[in-house]
Amino acid sequence: MLYMEKVNLLEKFAHIPDHWNPRITGELNGQQVKLAKFLGAFDWHHHDHEDELFLVVQGEFTMEFRDKNVLVKEGEFLIVPRGVEHRPVAEKEAAVLLFEPAGTVNTGNLPDSDRTRHTLDRI
Structure with missing residues (x-):
């Protein structure tokens, strides 16, 4: 029997001590919630x-794009289409949920960046 469990995002974020290091917290239909x-x-x-x-x-x-910047506030989301160059910037700490296909590398076309995470922890 399969049991569903709810996820408390604030509790999960409390266990993340660092920045730019996504953790997997759920999966569905080939997508991951990070x-x-x-x-x-x-x-x-x-x-x-x-x-x-x-x-x-x-x-x-x-979210900085080459031609504009978009401020994304608490309770808002933004979708970045494939192929679009972007750079997130947070002046103060932000807690962000990402939804993307399983296996998506956080640095995209920069697989050898110091920030690249090929293997993600689960929380």
Whole structure:
């Protein structure tokens, strides 16, 4: 028998001590629900084959694109289409839920960045 369990996002985020290091907290239909804390600027990158959804649970961050910036506040989400170069920047710590295909590498076309995480922990 399969039992469903709810996930308390704030409790999960309390177990994340670092920044730019996503953790898997759920999976469905070939997609993963990931949690990460953002602080400062990430690397410019794009994903050739994956769209990404960024949902702000706490705080806010700016998604920088080459032609504009979009401020994403608590309770809002933004979808970055595949192939679009982007860079998230958080002036203060932000707790962000990401929804993307399983196997999506956080640095996209920069697989050798110091921030690349090929294997993610589960929380």
